[in-house]
Amino acid sequence: MMKKKREQERGKEKQVRSRLYTSVLLVLLSLVAVTAATVAWFSIADNTKVKTMGLDIIADTDLRMDLDPHETIEQYVKTLSFEQIAERMQRDKGFSMAETPLEPVTTVDETVFTFENGNVAESTSGAYLEFSLHFMAAKDMIVHLTSANSSNETEDGTAIMSWNTNLAQAMRISFSADGWTWIYDAGMGDTSGTSGQTKIFGLPRASVMKLTDDNAMFSLKEGENKEIKVHIWLEGTDPACTDELKATQYSIRLRFMGEGTEEEMGEKSLLDR
Structure with missing residues (x-):
């Protein structure tokens, strides 16, 4: 009888130890999962932010743009400076681009942006630009984003410039119109990928840049205004988005270039045969 009782007690002890080991293992696995999920983010506790930025936008021949719509193409401009865009952001969003650094955020629809803790980042916060x-x-x-320079003497092609090369890898710039979104990811190189109504693409270096389907974006009709919604953010889930970017200075240059529509390019191809 006593022997049977001792065996039962040993059995209970084994069950307790087994449950304890299982609990400890689950806790360790949870810690690993949390660490893995946050390794690609800035450290929120350290309040790490990118320090300053510049932004210049350039359009090519037969293509013009502005921050407001106009009636005729002569009213549009070929270049927009950091100061002009910063003034508009101050007026519309209420923050200074020169004093409010970007923060790491992420998005699944290029409309709603969230911080690492899941809280929504408002467009008026300056955490990202809209x-x-x-x-x-x-x-x-058809309008393309191009890394090519307008001449050998001028460097004006699309580029994200910083002493920290990881910053360009973590940066994302999106352009939305007609139900589509095109996202420029400098880390992709000369490739592109499409998912649903979103295309993500990179650009080759300036010396070998060509206008292709990979870097093609929205279309324009002669003399018709088209509004393009632009977002610029640091993708917090990118492996390059780490504390090494703390207080990094950088500048962004965007250059747009147009080519004939698919119909015109098809007609040209037939004439060249």
């Missing part, structure tokens, strides 16, 4: 560009063209065209 503004509109209005385009007009002198002829029907």
Whole structure:
């Protein structure tokens, strides 16, 4: 009888130890999962932010743009400076681009942006940039983002510039219109991928840049204004988005270039045969 009782007690002790080991293992696995999920983010506790930025936007021949819509193409401009965009952000969003650094956020629809803790980042917070560009063209065209320079003497192609090369890898710039969104990811190189109504693409270096389907974005009709919603953010889930970017200075340059529509390019191809 006593022997049977001792065996029962040993059995209970084994069950307790087994449950304890299981609990400890689950806790350790949970810690690993949390660490893995946050390793690609800035440290919120350290309040790490990118320090300052510049932004210049350039359009090519037969293509114009502005921060407001106009009636004729002559009223649009070829270049927009950091100061002009910063003034608009101050007026519309209420913060200074020169004094309010970007913070790491993420998004699944390029509309709602959230911090690491899941809280929504408002567009008026300065954590990311949101503004509109209005385009007009002198002829029907498809607009591309290009890294090519306008001449050998001028460096004006699309680029994200910083002493910290990881910053460009973590940066995202999106352009939305007609139910589509095109996201420029400098880390992709000369490739692109499409999911639903979203295309993510990179650009080759300036010396080998060509206008292709990979970097093609929205289309324009001659003399018609088109509003493009622009977002600029640091993608917190990108492996390059780490504390090493703390207080990093950087500047962004965007250059747009147009080419004939698919119909025009098809007609040209037939004539060249």
